[in-house]
Amino acid sequence: MESxxxxxxxxxxPTHWYNVVADMPNPPLPPLGPDGKPATPEQMGAIFxxxxxxxxxxxxxxxxxxxxxxxxxxxxxxxxxVRAARLEAMLGTPAKIYYKNEGVSPAGSHKPNTAVPQAYxxxxxxxxxxxxxxxxxxxxxxxxxxxxxxxxxxxxFMVKVSYQQKPxxxxxxxxxxxxxxxxxSEMTQTGxxxxxxxxxxxxxxxxxxxxxxxxxxxxxDTNYALGSVLNHVALHQTIIGLEARKQFExxxxxxxxxxxxxxxxxSFAGMAFPFLADNAGGGRSGRMVRLVAVExxxxxxxxxxxxxxxxxxxxxxxxxxxxxxxxxDFMPPGIHAGxxxxxxASPLVSQLYHEGLIEAVAVPQLATFEAGVMFARxxxxxxxxxxxxxxxxxxxxxxxxxxxxEPRTILFNLTGHGHxxxxxxxxxxxxxxxDFEYPEEAIQESLRHLPDxx
Amino acid sequence: MESxxxxxxxxxxPTHWYNVVADMPNPPLPPLGPDGKPATPEQMGAIFxxxxxxxxxxxxxxxxxxxxxxxxxxxxxxxxxVRAARLEAMLGTPAKIYYKNEGVSPAGSHKPNTAVPQAYxxxxxxxxxxxxxxxxxxxxxxxxxxxxxxxxxxxxFMVKVSYQQKPxxxxxxxxxxxxxxxxxSEMTQTGxxxxxxxxxxxxxxxxxxxxxxxxxxxxxDTNYALGSVLNHVALHQTIIGLEARKQFExxxxxxxxxxxxxxxxxSFAGMAFPFLADNAGGGRSGRMVRLVAVExxxxxxxxxxxxxxxxxxxxxxxxxxxxxxxxxDFMPPGIHAGxxxxxxASPLVSQLYHEGLIEAVAVPQLATFEAGVMFARxxxxxxxxxxxxxxxxxxxxxxxxxxxxEPRTILFNLTGHGHxxxxxxxxxxxxxxxDFEYPEEAIQESLRHLPDxx
Numbered sequence: 087m088e089s090x091x092x093x094x095x096x097x098x099x100p101t102h103w104y105n106v107v108a109d110m111p112n113p114p115l116p117p118l119g120p121d122g123k124p125a126t127p128e129q130m131g132a133i134f135x136x137x138x139x140x141x142x143x144x145x146x147x148x149x150x151x152x153x154x155x156x157x158x159x160x161x162x163x164x165x166x167x168v169r170a171a172r173l174e175a176m177l178g179t180p181a182k183i184y185y186k187n188e189g190v191s192p193a194g195s196h197k198p199n200t201a202v203p204q205a206y207x208x209x210x211x212x213x214x215x216x217x218x219x220x221x222x223x224x225x226x227x228x229x230x231x232x233x234x235x236x237x238x239x240x241x242x243f244m245v246k247v248s249y250q251q252k253p254x255x256x257x258x259x260x261x262x263x264x265x266x267x268x269x270x271s272e273m274t275q276t277g278x279x280x281x282x283x284x285x286x287x288x289x290x291x292x293x294x295x296x297x298x299x300x301x302x303x304x305x306x307d308t309n310y311a312l313g314s315v316l317n318h319v320a321l322h323q324t325i326i327g328l329e330a331r332k333q334f335e336x337x338x339x340x341x342x343x344x345x346x347x348x349x350x351x352x353s354f355a356g357m358a359f360p361f362l363a364d365n366a367g368g369g370r371s372g373r374m375v376r377l378v379a380v381e382x383x384x385x386x387x388x389x390x391x392x393x394x395x396x397x398x399x400x401x402x403x404x405x406x407x408x409x410x411x412x413x414x415d416f417m418p419p420g421i422h423a424g425x426x427x428x429x430x431a432s433p434l435v436s437q438l439y440h441e442g443l444i445e446a447v448a449v450p451q452l453a454t455f456e457a458g459v460m461f462a463r464x465x466x467x468x469x470x471x472x473x474x475x476x477x478x479x480x481x482x483x484x485x486x487x488x489x490x491x492e493p494r495t496i497l498f499n500l501t502g503h504g505h506x507x508x509x510x511x512x513x514x515x516x517x518x519x520x521d522f523e524y525p526e527e528a529i530q531e532s533l534r535h536l537p538d539x540x
Numbered sequence: 541m542e543s544x545x546x547x548x549x550x551x552x553x554p555t556h557w558y559n560v561v562a563d564m565p566n567p568p569l570p571p572l573g574p575d576g577k578p579a580t581p582e583q584m585g586a587i588f589x590x591x592x593x594x595x596x597x598x599x600x601x602x603x604x605x606x607x608x609x610x611x612x613x614x615x616x617x618x619x620x621x622v623r624a625a626r627l628e629a630m631l632g633t634p635a636k637i638y639y640k641n642e643g644v645s646p647a648g649s650h651k652p653n654t655a656v657p658q659a660y661x662x663x664x665x666x667x668x669x670x671x672x673x674x675x676x677x678x679x680x681x682x683x684x685x686x687x688x689x690x691x692x693x694x695x696x697f698m699v700k701v702s703y704q705q706k707p708x709x710x711x712x713x714x715x716x717x718x719x720x721x722x723x724x725s726e727m728t729q730t731g732x733x734x735x736x737x738x739x740x741x742x743x744x745x746x747x748x749x750x751x752x753x754x755x756x757x758x759x760x761d762t763n764y765a766l767g768s769v770l771n772h773v774a775l776h777q778t779i780i781g782l783e784a785r786k787q788f789e790x791x792x793x794x795x796x797x798x799x800x801x802x803x804x805x806x807s808f809a810g811m812a813f814p815f816l817a818d819n820a821g822g823g824r825s826g827r828m829v830r831l832v833a834v835e836x837x838x839x840x841x842x843x844x845x846x847x848x849x850x851x852x853x854x855x856x857x858x859x860x861x862x863x864x865x866x867x868x869d870f871m872p873p874g875i876h877a878g879x880x881x882x883x884x885a886s887p888l889v890s891q892l893y894h895e896g897l898i899e900a901v902a903v904p905q906l907a908t909f910e911a912g913v914m915f916a917r918x919x920x921x922x923x924x925x926x927x928x929x930x931x932x933x934x935x936x937x938x939x940x941x942x943x944x945x946e947p948r949t950i951l952f953n954l955t956g957h958g959h960x961x962x963x964x965x966x967x968x969x970x971x972x973x974x975d976f977e978y979p980e981e982a983i984q985e986s987l988r989h990l991p992d993x994x
Contacts, residue, residue, distance in 0.1 A: 087607065089550040090614050096543040153541065160544050161626075161920045172615075172689075190644065192920030194959070234917050235626075254962035261916050261965055462715050463688050466615045466646030505648070505959040508708035511715055 090171055092333040094164040099156050104324040106359040106434060107317070108147035109366040114317070114437055117405035118395060122537075125405040133302040133310040135211035138204065141318040149321060151203070158202045158235050162191045163325070167333035173464040174484070181487035182339065183480060185500045186330050186357065189467065193258075195502030196353050197228035197313055200322035204311045205232035214307040215239040219269065219294030222248050222424040223255025224470075224502065225313035230264035241308075243269040243297045246289035255506055269294040276300050291427075292400030299403060314350025315398055315407075315432050323356025330497065331360055339495055341375055343483060346499035347475040348379035348388065348446065349425045351432030357499040358444060359434075365443070379435065379446040380475040382454075384522035385418035387411060387431045388439055388446035392533050396430060406537060409436040412524075413532030419522045422510035423454070423471040425501075429532075449478045450521040455514040457481045458504070470502035471510050544625055546787040548618040553610050558778040560813040560888060561771070562601035563820040568771070568891055571859035572849060576991075579859040587756040587764040589665035592658065595772040603775060605657070612656045612689050616645045617779070621787035627918040628938070635941035636793065637934060639954045640784050640811065643921065647712075649956030650807050651682035651767055654776035658765045659686035668761040669693040673723065673748030676702050676878045677709025678924075678956065679767035684718035695762075697723040697751045700743035709960055723748040730754050746854030753857060768804025769852055769861075769886050777810025780953065785814055793949055795829055797937055800953035801929040802833035802842065802900070803879050805886030811953040812898060813888075819897070831898040833889060834929040836908075838976035839872035841865060841885045842893055842900035846987050850884060860991060863890040866978075867986030873976045876905070876964035877925040879955075883986075901933055904975040908932045909968040912958070924956035925964050 107114055116124040127139045134142075141149060151159075170183040188196035208216055216233055219242070220226025226242040233240035242264050249256060249268035259266050269289045270277040274297040280287050287293075302310035312319065334340050344361055346354040358377040364370045365377075381388055387410045396411040398404035411430040412418075418427045430436075438444045458474035460481065461467070469477060476498040487494050504511065513519050561568055570578040581593045588596075595603060605613075624637040642650035662670055670687055673696070674680030680696040687694035696718050703710060703722040713720050723743045724731040728751040734741050741747075756764035766773065788794050798815055800808040812831040818824045819831075835842055841864045850865040852858035865884040866872075872881045884890075892898045912928035914935065915921070923931060930952040941948050958965065967973050 087551065087553070087610055087614065091550055093547050093549075095547075096541065096545055099541070156541055160541065192916075192922065231920060235920075253966065254959075257962035257966045257969070258922060260969055261913055261922055261962075263917060459715055462646075463717060466685060466689075468646065468712060468715055503959075505708075505957075508711035508715075512707065512711045515711070515714055 090169045092167040092336045094329060094332055094336070096160055096164070098332060099159055099163050100151065100325055100328040101156070102148040102150050103321045104328060104360050104363060105144055105147055105149055105321055106362060107145045109363050110437065111441060112437070113145070114433060115408040117407050119405055133299060135207045135213060135309060137207040137210065138318050141321055142316060152206060155203045155206050159325070164329045165190050167330055167337070169337070170465050173461060176460065176464045177481065177484050177488065179484040179488040180491060180493040181484040182493065182495045183484055184341070184495070184497045186326055186497070187467065187500045188326060189470070189500055189503035193224070193227040193231050194505065195224050195228065195470065196323060196326060196356060197225050198231055199325055199356065200313065200319045200352065201228040201232035201311070202235065203322050205236045205238050208309050209236040209238050213238065213309045215241060216309055216311050217241045217243070217298040217301045218311045218313070219243045219291060219298045221245050221291050222252055223259065223506070224425060226264070226266065227255055227258050228313065229311055230259040230262040233264060234262045240264040241301065242266045243271060243294040245269055245291055245294050246287070252506070269297050271297060273297065274300045290400065295399045296401055296403055314352040315430070317434055319352045320355035320359065320432055320434050323352045324359050326356040326499065327358060327360030330357065340370060340373060341497040342494040343376040343378060344497045345378050345380050345476045345479040347426060347472045347501055348381045348431060348435065349428045349472065351379070351435040353499050353501045354379045355432055355435055362438070362443060377444040378479060379439070379444060380479045381446060381448050382423055382426050382475060383448040383450045384524060385412070385427050386448040386524065387429060389448045390524070390529055391430070393436060393440050394536050396536055398430065400429065407433045409433045410439065412529055413535050415535050416529070416532040422451070422507065422519070423475060425472040426475065447479055449475055450523070451519055452521050454478045455511070455519065467500065468504040469500055470504045471507055473501045476500070544623045546621040546790045548783060548786055548790070550614050550618070552786060553613055553617050554605065554779055554782040556602040556604050557775045558782060558814050558817060559598055559601055559603055559775055560816060561599045563817055564891065565895060567599070568887060569862040571861050573859055587753060589661045589667060589763060591661040591664065592772050595775055596770060606660060609657045609660050613779070618783045619644050621784055621791070623791070624919050627915060630914065630918045631935065631938050631942065633938040633942040634945060634947040635938040636947065636949045637938055638795070638949070638951045640780060640951070641921065641954045642780060643924070643954055643957035647678070647681040647685050648959060649678050649682065649924065650777060650780060650810060651679050652685055653779055653810065654767065654773045654806065655682040655686035655765070656689065657776050659690045659692050662763050663690040663692050667692065667763045669695060670763055670765050671695045671697070671752040671755045672765045672767070673697045673745060673752045675699050675745050676706055677713065677960070678879060680718070680720065681709055681712050681716070682767065683765055684713040684716040687718060688716045694718040695755065696720045697725060697748040699723055699745055699748050700741070706960070723751050725751060727751065728754045744854065749853045750855055750857055768806040769884070771888055773806045774809035774813065774886055774888050777806045778813050780810040781812060781814030784811065784951065794824060794827060795951035796948040797830040797832060798951045799832050799834050799930045799933040801880060801926045801955055802835045802885060802889065803882045803926065805833070805889035807953050807955045808833045809886055809889055816892070816897060832933060833893070833898060833900040834933045835900060835902050836877055836880050836929060837902040837904045838978060839866070839881050840902040840978065841883060843902045844978070844983055845884070847890060847894050848990050850990055852884065854883070861887045863887045864893065865990070866983055867989050869989055870983070870986040876961065876973070877908070877929060879926040880929065903929055903932045904977070905973055906975050909965070909973065911935045921954065922958040923954055924958045925961055927955045930954070
């Protein structure tokens with residue numbers, strides 16, 4: 087009986103993260119302060135530990151993973167690479183389809199890959215508490231888990247509407263010992279101001295970020311952690327692709343094309359960058375790997391946005407980053423892949439896309455759920471709505487292979503399970519979901535609000 | 541860095557299940573019909589395929605696992621054996637603690653281990669549809685998954701109160717293509733009779749069983765499937781312990797004591813029976829393994845029940861089985877480990893307990909959640925409330941080891957994850973849960989309703 091799961095021994099957990107900056111044709115553009123001048127490490131030091139800032143700025147190709155971090159990774163890593171043989175048969179495709187299952191982490195997604203080192207470096211720096219924000223709760227759970235592992239307190243500002251309507255990820259954060267506050271809260275000036283003006287305010291991710299950053303900036307023993315977008319986050323996630331490369335060697339195969347969902351960009355970066363290293367060297371045995379970021383048509387930052395300096399948050403508190411953006415006040419419709427509702431994309435992913443080293447595609451919501459259900463029926467695993475985007479693109483590629491008669495090897499990143507997203511599946515089955523195609527004029531309108539020097 | 545996860549290659553998925561009957565000192569007592577005479581295979585053939593009935597009656601030590609079943613097991617098996625090193629450190633115990641993580645199956649528990657072969661044998665027998673019942677949904681999900689894998693329709697009668705209050709496992713069953721009906725339903729005579737008398741009836745597991753059996757018995761193309769208690773279910777679950785034995789060899793260790801939660805008994809049987817085979821041969825290198833079933837104090841069938849013939853269901857429709865029972869109309873309090881709320885225990889488990897070859901212990905609800913939270917904080921994984929029972933017993937044993945200074949090796953069965961049980965954790969954190977100790981008189985009262993010849 088053929089093996090369908092390629093599981094590395096724990097001794098093969100990578101010892102270094104891969105930093106794509108070392109292989110980029112041009113150095114990354116720096117973040118800018120509100121004055122338009124490059125933001126300094128000192129400015130960012132109020133909320134991040136120096137070790138993280140060094141990684142954020144580093145051009146070293148290989149960054150060592152601390153032993154303590156690898157010891158925690160050991161709780162669920164290496165994650166399996168799985169051949170989706172039943173999905174192939176269901177599609178009748180000559181393609182080979184593989185997926186990397188990041189849903190096996192205790193928090194249920196790839197997010198702990200960066201939450202764990204972030205907790206570790208903050209602990210090393212003598213920090214007692216980390217603040218962060220969360221929407222539906224994926225990132226908050228990962229940070230809660232990571233904080234618990236290193237004995238560091240975690241305060242999560244959770245968008246109030248999710249806090250009330252999606253209590254189960256909140257319970258999970260509490261199980262791991264985190265404090266969870268509905269945002270806007272009475273804990274911060276930002277929250278109090280909003281509540282004074284609008285007591286019934288149900289919150290937003292931008293507001294929750296503001297609360298978390300305010301608390302971190304105002305306390306010496308408290309730092310802030312972000313779950314996507316930034317360079318150090320992309321760096322930590324490269325453990326996904328690094329493992330996948332080894333697993334393909336085990337399988338005696340190699341991908342022709344790689345798909346990963348792309349919101350802020352960390353799961354795409356994590357899977358794709360290590361293969362980009364091969365491409366930079368002329369490809370493995372001359373074989374170049376296509377690397378495709380998959381975003382929702384409702385929030386198409388790479389495929390329809392502008393490459394420009396913009397704020398990372400919706401309120402304009404963060405430094406400006408050069409990235410593909412729909413405008414920081416772009417408000418994507420309430421699709422169910424909450425993790426992909428971000429107006430921009432990681433500066434590293436953006437620059438690589440701008441330079442033509444990676445590709446991007448946008449897929450509509452209904453087609454993603456259709457692919458997710460197909461995948462669940464073939465392979466068992468019920469995927470997160472974010473992951474369904476990568477599945478859709480992989481299925482489309484497999485169907486093209488069927489048409490072409492080309493047996494290409496497809497890899498996608500199954501970023502998480504859908505156990506906390508069953509209400510979205512319910513709405514899909516009930517025919518209550520829609521596709522959103524954002525009108526060009528609306529995008530142009532929000533792009534008019536970019537900072538002057540963008 | 542030491543390996544904490546022992547993952548067998550897929551080529552090591554066992555090729556045979558282990559049938560404990562071959563090593564029992566006395567043959568199992570047969571099920572009896574309503575007339576007190578042994579039930580015949582012909583009587584049971586109306587709802588079970590012959591291949592399953594043969595397994596139910598078999599005394600062969602090794603039963604081959606069909607290739608098609610192993611191909612589906614491959615989607616998640618072998619499940620990992622994990623050394624809980626962080627839990628050991630948290631407890632400060634010299635004990636070594638291992639757990640077998642059955643929560644990695646797509647349905648989130650050990651239940652697909654038997655759902656998959658049951659779907660397979662029914663498909664082989666030309667059956668088009670399987671009916672079954674489910675409470676909170678664990679078993680229904682597993683049967684839905686298994687049916688999808690073999691292209692066999694699945695109808696699940698779900699206790700109405702769960703159908704309404706716990707919609708997410710229902711959504712999961714639908715994602716895998718099953719039809720789910722709130723029970724009592726209009727689909728069966730039993731359901732219609734109940735609704736005619738009591739339109740607001742919220743259902744019970746006994747009633748849902750009756751509906752599922754009625755539908756299976758009345759259609760030639762439809763059979764019924766049960767997720768615990770019976771011999772063939774225990775047989776299929778032995779894949780857990782068989783893998784664990786190989787993994788202990790990988791780890792260069794061997795358990796002194798094994799704990800598994802015990803409701804109907806299938807997860808205990810699955811983990812314990814293969815080690816009982818070693819004990820029957822005088823122990824591995826003379827080392828006998830203690831095998832301990834862990835049940836809730838609120839439903840203490842082994843520790844406080846009577847070894848007698850009783851019905852398997854609460855309504856008295858099934859054949860009579862010789863088992864430890866609290867009486868078939870015993871109504872356990874609404875604890876959160878729904879999978880352990882069963883009045884009896886598997887006849888095989890019961891007989892082995894009666895003969896002194898295995899042990900049993902009862903643990904109170906609050907202590908199980910306390911242990912579950914401790915486990916989640918140490919190891920990451922949030923366990924199902926049923927699994928928390930085994931964790932509690934393992935933690936207590938590890939604390940005894942600390943007291944004795946004895947470095948015993950402990951193994952427990954982590955039967956499932958708690959992703960669909962967060963409401964129970966919420967109630968635990970809110971201080972809303974209680975311990976239940978069933979009064980002796982109440983047990984004596986329900987035992988008075990045993991059939992005359994019991």
